Amino acid sequence: MTTNTATRTAAPRVLLNKVPEVTIWFWLIKILCTTVGESFADWINMQLGVGLMATAVIFTVVFAAVLIWQFRTSQYRPAAYWSTVVVVSVTGTLYTDILTDQLGVPLWISTSVFAVALAAVFGIWYSRERTLSIHSIVSKPREAFYWLAVLVTFALGTASGDWTLELTGWSPGVSVLLPLALIAIIVACWRMGANPVLAFWLAYILTRPLGANLGDWLASPKVPDQGLGLGTLVTSLIFLAAILATVVYLTLTKSDVIEGHQQARTPKYHRRGREWPMVGVMAGAAIAAGVLLNWASAQPHANAAAEGEGPNPAAANLHLSSKQALAHFPGADVRHFRTLVKGMDTALGKGDQASLNAHVDAYEKAWDDDQAKLQPLDGKAWTFIDAQNDGLFTSVREKKDPTAEKAAIAALLKTFG
Structure with a gap:
């Protein structure tokens, strides 16, 4: 899906666009990055015994380093951009885990706080720049807003995904289906004329629980209804190799490079008259998902059984x-x-x-x-x-x-x- 472009550039210095074109490659590598971020962090934290806080410190330092690298580039570079996405996916996940595991903050509170924080980031970003389109990341302030929003989306996706598992008791394989279905609905709405910026950011948030659950499914023990038993290290290596191959391909072909500033570009499927009806469809999907989660949480599962005595x-x-x-x-x-x-x-x-x-x-x-x-x-x-x-x-x-x-x-x- 594509997004609207800006009608003006607010910053004094205009750069070439610092993010890739939104193609199938974008979504493929985004899910790969999310999955490897989840599994690699788990491997360092649990298998190597580094610990959650130490792992968070390590990745915060790495995040700062790759973010500096990304900011110093004058235009979109696949290696710098996607390295930053991988690391920010891990960092955002770790921050949510610290709130939950170390500070004991309930997941519903974390989800609510990150949702409000993301709304605040978007509100300030839009009030300053008059656009949330990633096709307009042509100044340092816009790039800063973009990466802050990306960090919060990963934290929000982690909290909401874990909250879903907590409510339902679903296995990783089953839990993949909910974000996948919601993304499919968003794509359908985009094709039918929905606001492309709204559709992009909603799908971007949902790829986080999708990728994380996919990673858990691959790494979890090979038992009925659980996982494929690849382990966190093997899963990480497979997806890192896939990311590397994709980045090399994009670097050589430049198939995801946005030419110039594309300020006058018209989104392919956008129909202003259909924006609000499509918002209604997406809102209906969100309500249906909430009803499903409420129903699943009320079904007998281990949380309820654990309250009894004996075997x-x-x-x-x-x-x-x-x-x-x-x-x-x-x-x-x-x-x-x-x-x-x-x-x-x-x-x-x-x-x-x-x-x-x-x-x-x-x-x-x-x-x-x-x-x-x-x-x-x-x-x-x-x-x-x-x-x-x-x-x-x-x-x-x-x-x-x-x-x-x-x-x-x-x-x-x-x-x-």
Whole structure:
């Protein structure tokens, strides 16, 4: 889809356009960047054990560096532009995760705050420049507004996507379908004459949960209704390679370069008389999505089941990735559990059953002590891990089978990273 161009340039210095043409390549590489940003951050944070705050600091520094690179270019350069998109996708995601995981801010509040922040950015941008079109990024102020809006869209997309998963209990594969359907409706409205700027930014926001859920689906364990089991590292490498190949292609062909300033360009499908009817269609789609989410949240799933006592039959069919299981639990508690589980693994490797029993007892006490705190934060994740714990306790205390013990500990190691 394309967007309107500006009728004037407000800045004293006019540059060549600093962003690419909006073609199929734009949307393809945008989703690739979003997916690799999600999976690569997860790999650094969880698999390497760097931690959420340290990962956020690292990517904030990298973001500043690539943003300086992008600002210093005099026109659109695929390598600089798309490197910035990859890093800003990770950075925006991490900021949302910090609010949720470290500060305990509910996802509905994060979603609301970022939505208001994005509206404020667009309002100030438009009041100053009289356009929100990305075909008019021909001055430093407009470029600054553009990247600020992009950062907030990634944070908003992360919060709203995670809130959807929290409400519904859907698996990553199923959760891909909602943003995909909404994007399809937006594209249809654009083709029928909707305001191209509005359609562009709505689709841009929705590609964030689409790409993130796609990454989770590829990386999550290969179990029914969960994922393909590629892991975060393999998923990251595949998508990084695809991004690199696409950027090289665009650099050589220049097929996404906007010639000149294109100030007089007329959008291909825009029909002013159809703007408001198409707004009504998109608003109706948003309302329908809200009704669907409300219905899904009311259906029996793990969060409700977790409130009961004793064995939970819903847990047998509940599968979460490490990120999903740990997303809402405090980092200090997760690190403590991880240490205890690694101690079990060490004791098992040495064949020291007494030490293994001691570590299991310590782990059980820590888990039971934290139940009152953890279960309200994420009942689904608590149920999932509690079911794994039951398997551990049974294998160590009743079966006393090294093979079963190894499998139970391996499952917890995968969860706690």
